[in-house]
Amino acid sequence: MEKWYCLHCHRFQELDIHSPFCHLCESPLVIWPQKKGRSFHLDRPSSLEKFKAFLPLNRLETKLSLGEGNTPLLRLYHIEKRLRSSFPIYAKNEMVNPTHSFKDRGTTVVIQKALALKIKKIGTVSTGNMAASTAAYGAKAGLKTFILLKEDASLEKTLSTGIYGANLIRVKGDYGELFKESYRIGKRVGIYFANSCDPYRLEGYKITSFEIYFQLGERVPDYLFVPVSSGGHLVGLILGFLDLFREGLIKRLPHFIGLQAKGCSPIVQSWKKNLKEIVPIKVPQTIAHAISNPSPPAGKLVLKLLRETGGEMLAVTDEELMRAQGELASLEGLFCDPASATTLAGLKKWYRLNRQIKPREAVLVLTGTGLKDLSPVKEREKISLISVSLSGLEEALTSLAI
Amino acid sequence: MEKWYCLHCHRFQELDIHSPFCHLCESPLVIWPQKKGRSFHLDRPSSLEKFKAFLPLNRLETKLSLGEGNTPLLRLYHIEKRLRSSFPIYAKNEMVNPTHSFKDRGTTVVIQKALALKIKKIGTVSTGNMAASTAAYGAKAGLKTFILLKEDASLEKTLSTGIYGANLIRVKGDYGELFKESYRIGKRVGIYFANSCDPYRLEGYKITSFEIYFQLGERVPDYLFVPVSSGGHLVGLILGFLDLFREGLIKRLPHFIGLQAKGCSPIVQSWKKNLKEIVPIKVPQTIAHAISNPSPPAGKLVLKLLRETGGEMLAVTDEELMRAQGELASLEGLFCDPASATTLAGLKKWYRLNRQIKPREAVLVLTGTGLKDLSPVKEREKISLISVSLSGLEEALTSLAI
DSSP states (O other): OOEEEETTTTEEEOOOTTOOBOTTTOOBOEEEOOOSOOOOOTTSSSHHHHTGGGSSOSSOOGGGOOOOOOOOEEEOHHHHHHHTOSSOEEEEEGGGSTTSBTHHHHHHHHHHHHHHTTOOEEEEEOSSHHHHHHHHHHHHHTOEEEEEEETTOOHHHHHHHHTTTOEEEEEESOHHHHHHHHHHHHHHHTOEEOOTTOHHHHHHHHHHHHHHHHHTTSOOOSEEEEEOSSSHHHHHHHHHHHHHHHTTSOSSOOEEEEEEETTBOHHHHHHHTTOSSOOOOSSOOOSOGGGOOSSOTTHHHHHHHHHHHTOEEEEEOHHHHHHHHHHHHHHHSOOBOHHHHHHHHHHHHHHHHTTTOOOSOEEEEEOBBGGGOOHHHHTOSOOEEEEEEGGGHHHHHHHHHO | OOEEEETTTTEEEOOOTTOOBOTTTOOBOEEEOOOSOOOOOTTSSSHHHHTGGGSSOSSOOGGGOOOOOOOOEEEOHHHHHHTTOSSOEEEEEGGGSTTSBTHHHHHHHHHHHHHHTTOOEEEEEOSSHHHHHHHHHHHHHTOEEEEEEETTOOHHHHHHHHTTTOEEEEEESOHHHHHHHHHHHHHHHTOEEOOTTOHHHHHHHHHHHHHHHHHTTSOOOSEEEEEOSSSHHHHHHHHHHHHHHHTTSOSSOOEEEEEEETTBOHHHHHHHTTOSSOOOOSSOOOSOGGGOOSSOTTHHHHHHHHHHHTOEEEEEOHHHHHHHHHHHHHHHSOOBOHHHHHHHHHHHHHHHHTTTOOOSOEEEEEOBBGGGOOHHHHTOSOOEEEEEEGGGHHHHHHHHHO
């Protein structure tokens, strides 16, 4: 029998898919692992099948998968050189998931669970990656899907979610209130709202940790740089390494460095002041929309887990993350979104502040593609573009090619 | 020693990377396979390593790869049901490549070859997927990269290529002339222009065929539906199955169904009239920009190969392909570009015309993501979007959820 647990208060809690938060501290609940001695099936093609023993699923309906996971871990040689790094730097490229972000790993587990529970209606509160991911997997599973969007959701994001046939509902009013309301109404109306910190979503993120472990040759990464919005992704990654630890496969956890954008960095603010609570941000101001969460539901839990595991929270400016976005593209061929670019900006900042530390390696988790929002790219001056006539092409190429 | 061959005239030809076309018929040349008895290394993580024995590369620099390939083959249960199909229908999802299109499979081989030949400058003529792919891999390899764009290239495509730091050159004048000029100037200035039918690009596309063969359980797919622009991708896929045939692993080739958009269907026009030559289209008019090629360099070769292998060319209207784009998203969770959607639109048309045929299965090759051009989505009326206040949300969800 599955058990839900608060990693913050260390208490088991009742299961309620419409209220997956601790009664005491309001942190998101996680699934307590059922047994030890679990095994991997690395010969299977799908990531869910490979790691099924570590998921709270009795059976898998592989036909509901869109082929998520199995993403590459790429070594960033040019960035290492640019930073004069004494250690290898890798990128875990989550952009090559089916809807081009890490969210698919969580959604696929949510969908499996919905099927097991005979739930026919799912939903989510999101303006971006999670909306598209939930709409896509909802379509594949033939579920009725409801996406609650912020009032000011961009046309591009609305369209690229709407194409999947989900019901889109733009809601005027406070976003934090909307988050809470979604659970209350979901319970009454019979819609499973799998929001950012849903316990089954977090189970899906564990697989990223397992993959990194195997891609590094069955080793724990020394430092892991992760963009932090609600905090759910980071908690899920930690759960993955906790599973490996419990199985005796690793002897310690990675150092997790959580990144936020300076214009919306509630967890970093509390981290710096050594607080245990999150003070919500009133007016978020950052170009990194995917992590612009003024009141992260897992914030308090992230603070506690990072303190316990020797991690850290860091903020980077929009200028720093935009420069990092350009470097990842022009040096490594990886065009990620501004949220993902906080990992490189954060690594640079961290490296400046911690020259004495010699990590074995650092892994940057690139969470989503740059294609979904080209506005930060529009603001660049560095794009090299000239116009010529066909007859002037040879001259132009000759001078550029020197 | 590598040999280049014209599959149209059945003649060996001289190697010239700046002029990879037959002296007699101007068809693109292909690499003649060097030996038989080649083996797969399916235990390797990278797609290039798995199939290295089938590539014209003496050694691999895996550090130049962005993790392309290894894409999922997904069964389309809902579409099968909608079509009342008597056979399984699969999608080969090329959207999850590093720059979100099949082009990466070709570019990665081009880059390997450039390195082997000590070439420092590469280029391509493209307005879309190939531009981004070449710019990304050029960046990863530290090469100087030149992208020649059409005068009217959209801002979005220009930006999402420019972010990789390539030299972008917008060229006024005839696009067909530009294609030819790129080779001539490339030879003079020392830039390797790896355009759409480059022989090394085609070698990369072979891997898609190998993957499909293994994903189907070491079987040849019965029918393969492929969007056709220059014709290079289709020729590459055929080369892959020819390799499997030569190795004695399959006894026949798939039936290839090549798809074009009605508003730019030069190969279909010749196919219908049973011509051996391509008559260029004067004013292409289709929303499927990725396959809007008025004068496909491999057109003549495609005609010949499809006749020899029991294949077919079909055209679909923009209306048909837009409907198919919506169906792939809303029934199967796959948001592809209009070019990719021709495969489903084409399958539907083909199935109406050929009810007597009972294929063992059909595979649709989805070549690129829908994210790069949202304009076809904007024209949809079917997106379900309402606006409510927070206090009106419960009522709205209650009525929608019934």
